[in-house]
Amino acid sequence: MAGILDSVNQRTQLVGQNRLELLLFRLNGRQRFGINVFKVKEVLQCPKLSALPQRNAVIKGVANIRGQTISIIDISKAMGGRPVEQTDTSFVIISEYNRSVQGFLVSSVERIVNMNWEDILPPPKGTGRSNYMTAVTEIDGELVEILDVEKILDEISPREVNVKQELVDEVSDLKSATQKPILVADDSSVARRQIQKTLESLGIECIVVENGKLALNKLRELAENGPILDQLSMVISDVEMPEMDGYTLTAEIRNSAALKDLHIILHTSLSGVFNKALIEKVGANNFIAKFHPDELATAVKAAF
Incomplete structure (x- = not known):
C-alpha cells in the first residue's frame, strides 16, 4: 500500500x-x-x-x-x-x-x-x-x-448529546437572539439528530437539510421573503456532503449579496486536517470538530 x-x-x-x-x-x-x-x-x-x-x-x-x-x-x-x-x-x-x-x-x-x-x-x-x-x-x-x-x-459507542446546565442557562440569557432559527446542513442522520437535540436543549429552533445544495436553495428561498438575518441567526454545516460540500456552500453564501453576512460554523468529522488558515480560506467564521455538545453550544453562544 x-x-x-x-x-x-x-x-x-x-x-x-x-x-x-x-x-x-x-x-x-x-x-x-x-x-x-x-x-x-x-x-x-x-x-x-x-x-x-x-x-x-x-x-x-x-x-x-x-x-x-x-x-x-x-x-x-x-x-x-x-x-x-x-x-x-x-x-x-x-x-x-x-x-x-x-x-x-x-x-x-x-x-x-x-x-x-x-x-x-x-x-x-x-x-x-x-x-x-x-x-x-x-x-x-x-x-x-x-x-x-x-x-x-x-x-x-453512542455520543453524549446533553449540554451542561450552566451553558443552557447562559444561552437562555440571550433569549432574544435565539428567537431566530439556525439552518443545519449535514448528510449523516446521526449527526443531524445530535445537532438538533443539542440546539433544542438550548431552546433554539433549527431548520435541517441533508446537503449543501438543499441548504443553499433554502437560504435563497428565505432571502426572497426579506433580510436573511431577520430570519436566521446562523448556518451550521458539515463539510462532506453529496451534490455540494460545505466549502462550496460557504463560498456561495459569501458571494451572495443577500446571504454574505450570515455567520457560518463548519462542524465536521474531518478533525485532523484543519487549521486557522484553512478556515479563513473557505470563508467560514468558525470550525469545530464533531461531536461535543458543549463545544457546539459554546460556538453558537459566541456567535450571538
Whole structure:
C-alpha cells in the first residue's frame, strides 16, 4: 500500500473546488464502497490482532500501530453482513473520525479516484432509516456506496448529546437572539439528530437539510421573503456532503449579496486536517470538530 495516499497538503488543494478523493474498497462480495481520503491516515495489511475482554461484537480486536493502540472494526459485521474471516489476507484502513482514530477491517483496497461532489448523490429514496449510506455514486459503470461511518461509530459507542446546565442557562440569557432559527446542513442522520437535540436543549429552533445544495436553495428561498438575518441567526454545516460540500456552500453564501453576512460554523468529522488558515480560506467564521455538545453550544453562544 506504499504510496496509495497523497500528503494532506496536496489534498487540501481540493478545498473550495467542490471535489473530493475517494478511496475505494470492498468488504465481502462485489459491492464497492468509498471513504473520503481526507479521513484516511494509513492503509496497511491487517496486523496481528489482540482480543479484548467484553468487547463489542463488531470490534475484531486491537492492534498496536506506530505506538498507538487502535480498535479494529469489522464494518461488514457492523452493518449486519457477514464478518470478515480471513484477517491475514485483509486490510485495515486507519481513519480519524470525530476526534478518534480507529481501523476499519476490509477485504480489499483498490485505488483512489478524484471526483466532483456534484457526482455524489444522496441515497435513493426508499432505502429506509436502517441503511448505512450517506451517498452513492457511479464509477466504471458500478454503484459505489459511501458509508455513514458516523452512524456505525455511534451504534458502537453512542455520543453524549446533553449540554451542561450552566451553558443552557447562559444561552437562555440571550433569549432574544435565539428567537431566530439556525439552518443545519449535514448528510449523516446521526449527526443531524445530535445537532438538533443539542440546539433544542438550548431552546433554539433549527431548520435541517441533508446537503449543501438543499441548504443553499433554502437560504435563497428565505432571502426572497426579506433580510436573511431577520430570519436566521446562523448556518451550521458539515463539510462532506453529496451534490455540494460545505466549502462550496460557504463560498456561495459569501458571494451572495443577500446571504454574505450570515455567520457560518463548519462542524465536521474531518478533525485532523484543519487549521486557522484553512478556515479563513473557505470563508467560514468558525470550525469545530464533531461531536461535543458543549463545544457546539459554546460556538453558537459566541456567535450571538
